[in-house]
Amino acid sequence: MPVVNADVAAAFGQIADLLEVQGANVFRVRAYRNAARTLSELGRSVKAMLEGGEDLDALPGIGPDLAGKIAEVVATGTCKQLEELKKELPAALTVLLTIRGLGPKRVRTLHDELGIETLEQLLAAAREGRIRNVRGFGVETERQIVAAATERISGARRFRLGMATEVCDGLLSELKAVPGVQQAVAAGSLRRRRDTVGDLDLLVTARRGSPVMERFTGGADVRRVLSSGGTRSSAVLKNGLQVDVRAVPAASFGAAWLYFTGSKAHNIALRRIAQDAGLKLNEYGLFRGTTRIAGDTEASVYRALGLPFIEPELREDRGELEAAREFRLPRLVERADLRGDLHSHTKESDGYATLEAMAAAAREHGLQYLAITEHSKRLALARGLDAGRLARQMARIDEFNARLEGIELLKGVEVDILENGALDLPDAVLKRLDLVVGAIHHRFDLPREKQTERLLRAMDHPHFSILAHPTGRLIDERAGYDIDLPRVIRKARERGCFLELNTHPARLDLDDVACRMARDEGVLVSINSDAHSTLEFDNLRLGIGQARRGWLQASDVLNTRPMDELMPLLDATMGRSAIRHARPAKTREAFAPHA
Ligand code: DGT
Ligand code: CA
Ligand code: CA
Numbered sequence: 111m112p113v114v115n116a117d118v119a120a121a122f123g124q125i126a127d128l129l130e131v132q133g134a135n136v137f138r139v140r141a142y143r144n145a146a147r148t149l150s151e152l153g154r155s156v157k158a159m160l161e162g163g164e165d166l167d168a169l170p171g172i173g174p175d176l177a178g179k180i181a182e183v184v185a186t187g188t189c190k191q192l193e194e195l196k197k198e199l200p201a202a203l204t205v206l207l208t209i210r211g212l213g214p215k216r217v218r219t220l221h222d223e224l225g226i227e228t229l230e231q232l233l234a235a236a237r238e239g240r241i242r243n244v245r246g247f248g249v250e251t252e253r254q255i256v257a258a259a260t261e262r263i264s265g266a267r268r269f270r271l272g273m274a275t276e277v278c279d280g281l282l283s284e285l286k287a288v289p290g291v292q293q294a295v296a297a298g299s300l301r302r303r304r305d306t307v308g309d310l311d312l313l314v315t316a317r318r319g320s321p322v323m324e325r326f327t328g329g330a331d332v333r334r335v336l337s338s339g340g341t342r343s344s345a346v347l348k349n350g351l352q353v354d355v356r357a358v359p360a361a362s363f364g365a366a367w368l369y370f371t372g373s374k375a376h377n378i379a380l381r382r383i384a385q386d387a388g389l390k391l392n393e394y395g396l397f398r399g400t401t402r403i404a405g406d407t408e409a410s411v412y413r414a415l416g417l418p419f420i421e422p423e424l425r426e427d428r429g430e431l432e433a434a435r436e437f438r439l440p441r442l443v444e445r446a447d448l449r450g451d452l453h454s455h456t457k458e459s460d461g462y463a464t465l466e467a468m469a470a471a472a473r474e475h476g477l478q479y480l481a482i483t484e485h486s487k488r489l490a491l492a493r494g495l496d497a498g499r500l501a502r503q504m505a506r507i508d509e510f511n512a513r514l515e516g517i518e519l520l521k522g523v524e525v526d527i528l529e530n531g532a533l534d535l536p537d538a539v540l541k542r543l544d545l546v547v548g549a550i551h552h553r554f555d556l557p558r559e560k561q562t563e564r565l566l567r568a569m570d571h572p573h574f575s576i577l578a579h580p581t582g583r584l585i586d587e588r589a590g591y592d593i594d595l596p597r598v599i600r601k602a603r604e605r606g607c608f609l610e611l612n613t614h615p616a617r618l619d620l621d622d623v624a625c626r627m628a629r630d631e632g633v634l635v636s637i638n639s640d641a642h643s644t645l646e647f648d649n650l651r652l653g654i655g656q657a658r659r660g661w662l663q664a665s666d667v668l669n670t671r672p673m674d675e676l677m678p679l680l681d682a683t684m685g686r687s688a689i690r691h692a693r694p695a696k697t698r699e700a701f702a703p704h705a
Contacts, residue, residue: 115149115156118183121192122146122176123587127204128195130214131221136552137491144171144460144491149180150616152462153645157184170460171491200227209258210589211251213555219244233259258589268306269351270585272615272652275300277331277351278310284329285312285355290320293363297370301422303655305585305618309352311370315360326355362394365405369393375427376420383415383431391415423658428626440661443637445654447664449672450479451647453524453547453578453610453638458503459484460492461642465503465510465519471644473517479673481520482507483547486534488526495523497539504542518673520544520680524578529553531567533574540573545680547610547638549578550591558592565598569605575683576636576668577602579612579619587616595624602633607683608668611637613653614646625660634679635660636668 126142148171149156159166166177182189199221206217206229220226223244224235236255241247278296285294291314295301298311316322323343327335336344336352344354358366369377369392384391389398395405396414404414412419417434421442424430433439455461456468463471465482472480484503485494495503500523507519522545526534533540533548540546548568556564568574580598581590602609609628611620620628620635628635637653639646657667664670668679681687 115152117187118156118180119146119149121183121188122149122179124204125192125195127207127214128192128199131199131203131207131218132195133214133218140491140552141171141176145176145180148172148460151642151646153643156180160184170457170462170493202228205229205262206232207588208586209255209262211254211258211592212589213591215555216246219246229259229263233263267350268308268586270615271300271303271305271307271618271655272649273349274307274310274351275652277347277349278312280331281310281312281326281329281353285314285322285326288316288320288322288325290317291322292316292360295367297367298372301371302373302425303423303652303659305621305656309354312353312355313363313367313370314355314357315363316357322357323355326353358393360406361402362405364407364410365391365395366393368408368411371408371422371425373426376425376430379427379431380415383417387415389415421658423655424661426659440663442658443654443662443664443667443670445651446476447667447670448477448637448650448654450477450481450520450669450676451639451641451650452481452520452522452545452576452636452669453483453612454480454641455484455524456482458499459489459494463644465506467644468641469510469514469517469519471641471647475647475650477517477647479518479520479676481522481545481547483522483524483545485551486523486525488528488534489551494526494534497535500535500539501542522547522575524549526551527564527568529556529564531564531570533568533571537573540571541684543573543684544677545575545684546571546573547576547578548574550582554582554588554591556591558594561591562594562597565593566601569598569601569607572685573683574605574607575680576608576610576638578610578638578640579614579617580609581619581621581624583619583621584616585618590619596627599624599628599631599633602628603631605683608634608636608679611635611653611657612640613637613649613651613656614640615649615652618652618656620656620660622656622659625657625662629660629662629666634668635662635666638669 122142123146126139129139148169160181166172166180167174179189203217203221206212224240226232226235232255235241236252241252241255242249278300282294285291293315295313297313299307300310314322323338327338327343327345331347332345333348334346341357346352381391384396389396395402396411404410409419418437418439420430420434451472454468456463456465469480485492487494487496504521507521510519521543523543524547527548527550528534569577583590609620611625625635637650637657639649641647
């Protein structure tokens with residue numbers, strides 16, 4: 111397979127992990143991580159750039175040394191440094207980093223003291239009670255390790271929702287183009303918008319004789335066909351993702367869609383409701399005796415059971431059936447409800463686009479405001495801003511707002527939360543901004559109590575609006591840092607600040623369950639792209655899916671507010687009275703999508 115940006119990024123990620131476990135210099139580690147991110151967000155193929163003779167060291171965070179390594183990976187699929195690191199340390203160690211609560215230091219300790227190199231060895235040691243005696247570990251940690259390692263070992267590989275959605279959309283449009291195909295839709299966890307999916311479940315209805323299954327199994331992306339038949343086929347794609355396609359009759363399409371959307375738990379609970387009413391529910395329909403009384407649409411099935419339609423994102427048996435029965439289902443937030451985005455970067459720090467380009471792209475995406483929130487100075491490799499550069503950017507934003515119609519830029523910063531919970535810029539600087547977004551970017555390995563205190567202290571700062579990517583997890587790469595999340599959420603309520611749902615495909619942080627906890631505490635969630643390029647506003651959709659899974663309504667989301675309602679809320683987090691200067695209402699009046 112040809113090497114793509116993601117492969118180079120994965121190699122760099124692995125180098126960073128191994129260096130970190132070795133206890134290497136943090137700047138070296140970060141250089142690889144930044145380069146990995148640069149590559150995965152680039153939007154252009156480095157292979158093509160190299161072939162076109164372009165200079166890779168012009169990319170942010172990539173010097174001649176890394177540029178050389180990129181060329182090496184593109185040419186050979188790996189690089190000397192990675193191979194050497196693998197000789198020094200078993201590469202399997204990096205999988206241990208994905209276990210919640212295990213950072214590089216702890217992984218190294220387990221390796222040095224107990225010789226643990228694989229998940230299986232980790233699980234065995236935890237089960238035998240050998241981990242609790244290692245310095246820095248305890249019974250509770252050991253218990254968490256058993257749970258996480260068991261899950262990891264039994265669970266087959268899962269794929270990020272963002273990637274799976276792209277693949278799914280491509281497959282569906284191919285299937286729809288096959289002669290005789292009437293409908294082609296996604297079911298399963300993808301339709302429920304779970305943050306990861308195990309496999310894709312597609313449903314089609316087609317006229318008799320349609321070559322839909324042959325076209326699917328003969329597709330260019332298929333690596334291996336697992337089974338093939340007239341009503342069901344399964345194949346593994348070249349990227350490892352398994353896809354099941356089922357052909358169903360139109361009369362039972364709704365019942366089949368309901369069944370294969372799941373979740374299994376929702377299906378079981380729904381079937382019980384049917385049974386209690388003397389009915390039978392399966393993937394062919396809802397039956398009284400042998401008579402089908404519903405099943406052509408999903409709504410027909412719910413209706414016949416006396417229920418309103420339940421959105422797929424809610425179908426997890428987490429109280430949605432009770433809520434449906436009592437007609438108190440939430441009216442879930444939609445993409446169109448978002449009026450702005452409160453976290454983004456430009457070329458000034460580690461983004462790829464100018465202020466103007468980012469603003470234009472946000473407007474294209476129907477947004478009325480965009481907060482520019484560059485990194486602060488501690489993140490030197492991301493070219494974080496000091497007070498002087500930030501002041502100059504603020505002046506540019508004022509000038510921009512005076513000039514441009516249809517979108518308003520807000521002056522913000524993504525300030526680093528230092529190890530002791532202080533913020534990386536002086537109060538006098540922060541207080542002049544419209545909003546302060548705070549985030550952790552280093553020392554992920556602090557113990558739970560310390561890490562939680564660090565966040566709480568940061569939120570207590572007089573100028574603190576939004577806690578960005580609150581848990582720090584990277585899906586499929588590493589667990590979040592160890593924090594007492596319920597305490598952080600309660601703190602946000604007491605402090606009156608907000609929590610982010612970062613929509614980067616690797617983050618989706620807060621996740622669905624945490625969103626629901628925030629909602630229950632009355633803490634508004636801000637659904638932010640954290641865009642580093644003009645392409646990333648599309649990711650807001652991924653975040654909307656998680657928010658919906660967390661039962662959020664438009665009113666539970668900060669950035670569904672128009673500017674005139676948003677500003678007083680932000681002002682309050684900045685220690686300003688809500689009746690600050692009246693802002694011009696031009697944004698809303700002059701706003702015309704795609705103008
Ligand atoms: P995944 O693929 O692990 O991300 O999760 P799902 O939910 O897509 O699960 P999958 O692909 O195994 O099955 C798709 C749907 O089919 C599932 O959500 C519900 C339905 N289903 C599968 N097996 C069963 C079952 O044994 N009982 C019931 N009631 N439904 C099932
Ligand atoms: Ca599935
Ligand atoms: Ca499946």
